[in-house]
Amino acid sequence: MSDPHAKKSTRRQYLRYAVQVSLVPALLPLPTTAKETGAIRIVVPFSSGGAPDFIARLLSLTWSAQTGKVIIVENRAGANGIIGTDVVAKAAADGRTLLLQGPSLAINPSIYRKLPFDAERDLRPVVTVCTAESLLFVVNARSPFTTLDEFLRHAKNRNAKIAYSSPGTGNALHLASESFLAAASLNATHIPYKGAGEAVAALLAEEVDFMFASVPAVKQQIQAGKLRLLAVAGSTRSADFPSIPTFNESGLQSVNLMLWYGLFAPSAIADQVAADVQSEVQRAIQDEKLRNLLSAQGMKGSGASGQILREIVHADIAKYHALTIKAGIIPE
Secondary structure, eight states: OOOHHHHHHHHHHHHHHHHHHHHOOOOSOTTHHHHHHTOEEEEESSOTTSHHHHHHHHHHHHHHHHHOOOEEEEEOOOGGGHHHHHHHHTSOSSSSEEEEEOTHHHHHHHHOSOOSSOTTTSEEEEEEEEEEOOEEEEEETTSSOOSHHHHHHHHTSTTOOOEEEESSTTSHHHHHHHHHHHHHTOOOEEEEOSSHHHHHHHHHTTSSSBEEEOHHHHHHHHHTTSEEEEEEESSSOOSSSTTSOBTTTTTOTTOOOOEEEEEEEETTOOHHHHHHHHHHHHHHHTOHHHHHHHHHTTOEEOOOBHHHHHHHHHHHHHHHHHHHHHHTOOOO
16 A cells, blocks of 8 residues: 555655756856856757656756766757757767757658758767656546447447547657557547647547546546546556556557657767766666656656667657558648
8 A cells, every 4th residue: 555645755855856957057048158168958859847848957957966067958949849959960969969859859750841950860869868658548537438448339430420639730649649540440530739738628628539648747637537547558557557457458459659758969979978978867867866756757767778769769750650641641
């Protein structure tokens, strides 16, 4: 049985550390300051406040504390991560400019006709920071479906009109839904929203029938009885909801998408410099406080090598390309 006092302690620890994370700079202007001080710059190609930004700031705190190095997080948002990614792809390959990226790196080649960089040629994967293998398939708690099988029986009715929400066209959650529909031989209408919050709100308002979501996005609503979790898209069950089966356990073998976030460097970085960064980050990821805080956000600290991250990116580019074709997404 879980200890409620331990959970409260973890929650208080998370809140205290989250305040620290929110105060981690960009304290100084970049890139001039980074060059002058010899700081390491982690470029996050999305706005502050989201999962990539939070992960980068958690990492920067621990990495800096362990090594004494100045680690600065810089947000360079725009174009689904393309702008910030291009900054790193064209940066000096000295190990002082790194990129914190996730699945959008593998998705963008399929949804944009021309990119200013090649994701596999111009960037070198250095280390996997964390993964989230537990994408959740949720429905409104007021729906009649209590199991995935009940949902599928309804959805396969010829008269059924099914719709789902996502945080936008071409993101990982949209393509997770398309993976599910392909595996289940279903059709459904995609309704994209401007962010995860709006997509969840649409499901709560019963404007759509289902969605895929990360654990942090829907955990409270599930626990409050407002949303119902029917299945987990991952190789293992969710640690937060261990009684809920995976899609594999439910007979849909191909619904197994993983969210990941890793550090990348310009491709010309020297092998030894990349190895040093990998080693320091792997050590940081072993920090218990960092791992607990990642866990509170539905993430699992990884530390997998750059080679493994390279294999993940390569496989995901092919996987998401097939899914974008299935979804009928026309590259811009």
